[in-house]
Amino acid sequence: MSTASLSPTARAVISNLCLGSAPDSWGVWFPEDEHQVPYTQFLDELVEAGYTWLEIGPYGYLPTDPRQLAEEVHSRGLQVSGGTTFGALHRPEQWDEMLASTRQVAELTAAMGAHHLVFIPPMYRDEKTGAYTEEPTLTAEQWAGYGRAASELGKILLSEYDVRLCLHPHADSHIQTQAEIERYLNESDARYANLCLDTGHVAYGGGDNIDLIRRYAERVEYVHIKQMDADVLEQVWKEGLSFGEAVKRGVCVEPPAGVPNPASIVDELSTQDLERFVIVEQDLYPCAPDVPLPIAIRTREYLASCGLSGTDRPRPIPRFAEDG
Template identity: 30%
Template sequence: MEGIKVANAPCSWGALEFELGAAAPDHLQVLREIGETGYVGTELGDWGFMPTDPIALRDVVSRFQLDLIGAFVPVPLVKEAAHKRGVEDALRVAGLMAQAGYPDAFVVLADDNGTVPERTSQAGRVRADMGLDTAQWDRVADGAMRVARAVKDEYGMRTVFHHHCAGYVETPEELDSLMTLTDPQLLGLCFDTGHYAFGGGEPVAAVKKYGSRIWHMHFKDYDPHIGQLSRTKGWDYFESVKQGVFCELGKGNVDFESVLNTLGMERYRGWVVVEQDVLPGMGTPKTCAHNNRVYLSQLGL
């Protein structure tokens, strides 16, 4: 599709933002294999996964003919005391990307997912009584806006919010609450098809609903069979990922053709980032990345 470029991300190789006590491949292998499997961009990964010196970062990303398009920044937004540190973390990442010569990259802001036991243990089956109250929602929205405003004021860069299972912004209702409470000119949406489906939503309907609020896209598929097993067996978020709840594109129930058609109608001209989250040491990431790129090519992307 015209104007859309396709990237992958270190999380597809097991380089996740979570402290899981297992080693993922190093950044050289990840970047090399992203390029070899047909992608033209990457996200930064967790702080320290790639070089934190801007010259070294630019050198290694360009060595593999890739563009750097964003960086994930988790912040426990429900805790007001964490907002200052969240702003500092976001500015550190934004500064690195800007100084490395990637001023159009996004800060991908998210809740500090996987750290609240109740939400982590119930990912994909969150009950209404497990959500935030009005004061907590105001606190989350205020923190997100503080981050987005600081990044824009300091570096002129944009911030998008990534809804995510095992966090406080998982379900369609929770995402809608945050979008309603925040400024659409200042905070965009990083829409993730797989997390939205696992969280109980219908991705095509959401793309239609949020339209131009979507500034960044993550393509992830969702296996409803594994999702059902997660519910019946009581798996937590990490066990669900280990069991393959986020499967190769085209093997789950996300209608990517309709998602792409809707993005086209919305005149989306940004990046599509393929993410097939794996835990460190799982599977064959390069093979999956290749298969996912072939699948998208068959859809004209």
């Protein structure tokens, strides 16, 4: 009997997937913010919720000194799955600044023994006000430059830090819809620039997660598992809401509610002979400090019932051989 045919309560542990969580699930969007819990609370509650693996989150939220971060993480029995950074690949005038900040995160990520860097493109609407800050679509010239920049950045990260660039589709960004995700993949070099499949953001943009997993299997290096409330998504499309406003209305929901169906995502990933981290994210900013922990516990228990465990470390997806 295949794992996919088992009910959530009966599934054995899926050996090629490793479960973790991230500061985002504790309402953390920024390095510092008055609405966010202290990082020590996040780490302590991560352990209490039963997780072993974590993503670093916004650079500066957790300690940026490698020795201090290692002490905070390892003293709690935790391990780091990857780093997180933000940057604009379609703005060549910001390349040097973006590269410098990305190097910082890559260095910290590598120091923690992790090999994945989740790269989040900027939103074209303000995170807090919803105001448009730039055009929502890229020109053909910008797309070509985007692919070149992603490939060059990924090559630097892989060769200098042994860290893999995993671009994260995001609501209100230029990599939001399925067409935009596929264009990014087609414009970039598969050896160096690949994907962090955020299932919730793909659904937010009207994309098909299962199709992406099947057709672009070797480019899906890392996964954020997230669900969106279908009713709030309808409000987004009808009212033209910003992502920040959608989050305030509760667009991100805990499993098994929402779209896509998390069990279906786990089933599909389990059929592939590729080992991946599957990191829980539920956008909660802003939220009361006592809100995240119960959700985190229920989420881990549900995903464990689907066969997701956080005990083993996935092997990196093999990279394509260098030319020449």
